[in-house]
Amino acid sequence: MTGSRILVLGGAHVDRRGRIAGETAPGASNPGTWFVEAGGGAFNAARNLARLGHRVRLVSPRGGDADGDIVTAAAEAAGVEDTPFVFLDRATPSYTAIIERDGNLVVALADMELYRLFSPRRLQQRAMREAMAEADIILTDANLPAETLAAIARAATSSRLPLAGIAISPAKVVRFRENLSTLAFLFMNEAEARTLTGASPEDPADWPKALREAGLSAGVVTRGGRGVVAFDGTGAALVVPPDIPALGDVTGAGDSLASGFLSAWARGAGIGEALRHGVAAAAITVRSPLAVAEEMSEEALAGALFLVPKAEILS
Numbered sequence: 001m002t003g004s005r006i007l008v009l010g011g012a013h014v015d016r017r018g019r020i021a022g023e024t025a026p027g028a029s030n031p032g033t034w035f036v037e038a039g040g041g042a043f044n045a046a047r048n049l050a051r052l053g054h055r056v057r058l059v060s061p062r063g064g065d066a067d068g069d070i071v072t073a074a075a076e077a078a079g080v081e082d083t084p085f086v087f088l089d090r091a092t093p094s095y096t097a098i099i100e101r102d103g104n105l106v107v108a109l110a111d112m113e114l115y116r117l118f119s120p121r122r123l124q125q126r127a128m129r130e131a132m133a134e135a136d137i138i139l140t141d142a143n144l145p146a147e148t149l150a151a152i153a154r155a156a157t158s159s160r161l162p163l164a165g166i167a168i169s170p171a172k173v174v175r176f177r178e179n180l181s182t183l184a185f186l187f188m189n190e191a192e193a194r195t196l197t198g199a200s201p202e203d204p205a206d207w208p209k210a211l212r213e214a215g216l217s218a219g220v221v222t223r224g225g226r227g228v229v230a231f232d233g234t235g236a237a238l239v240v241p242p243d244i245p246a247l248g249d250v251t252g253a254g255d256s257l258a259s260g261f262l263s264a265w266a267r268g269a270g271i272g273e274a275l276r277h278g279v280a281a282a283a284i285t286v287r288s289p290l291a292v293a294e295e296m297s298e299e300a301l302a303g304a305l306f307l308v309p310k311a312e313i314l315s
Helices: 041-051 066-078 113-117 120-124 126-134 146-159 170-182 190-197 206-214 253-266 271-286 298-305
Strands: 005-009 013-020 032-039 055-059 061-063 085-087 094-099 105-111 137-141 163-166 185-189 219-222 228-232 235-239 312-314
Touching: 005 041, 005 126, 013 066, 032 041, 032 066, 041 055, 041 066, 041 137, 041 163, 041 253, 055 126, 061 066, 061 113, 085 113, 120 126, 120 146, 126 146, 137 146, 137 253, 146 163, 146 170, 163 253, 170 185, 170 190, 185 190, 185 253, 190 206, 190 219, 206 219, 206 228, 219 253, 228 271, 235 271, 253 271, 271 298
Parallel strands: 005 055, 005 137, 013 094, 061 085, 137 163, 163 185, 185 219
Antiparallel strands: 013 032, 094 105, 219 228, 228 235, 235 312
């Protein structure tokens, strides 16, 4: 099936992840292994979407350093059209995380200063205007400044393009706050959703109401193993993820869920079926040691769907 033309604007940097080999000992030296790969919410999603058959173009700030070369090579390997803003005298952004043996995050440090240079005026450049004119969907993340996200939202609305967002973190999701009503979907976890709503519903059916009251018309909330909630103007759905026997690393799982969801939604699926595709994509990712599973493909996703239960329609 023919894919969509998706313009991705946002984080594309280098992830450094240290994985603790045994039980975590806070405040002490822990034996483990170190791993370096390209990352970033928008970039992870871009690579997954390309592997799922879509034509993806990435625009993101990058430094003129070896880390920038890592990002460039990863984009090429995934089939993403890579058109960065390059600042030769700057360092490419990076994210450094310490992961427990079971794959859960202990602590992370994000050096994202370069993203501040992706200012709203960048959107006025001819290449950017042409990229938007050629797109069917725009995907961005909250690594970009709030004023830039607002400018992207205005441009998407003017061009009648669906705009989806990835929350990134509780500290950054607030950058979407002024533009929530313009988003086709916002992908977030419970902590990020709580930042927008000030609420923490136990019943998954209460999340759509709380987020709608905050101004969001459609979104997806991941809740760990307790299920993922999606809603839009037509209704809401819940999918409980299958048990994953061999957990690799949760890094990138949310980005792959967004990718699987958007891929299916772009091809006409309703939110229940799109959510199943998102959960299946996340299952492929958490079985991989990489934030973007090399085995991600339309065929692999079709196989993983057999493990995902039908969506429960929420009242």
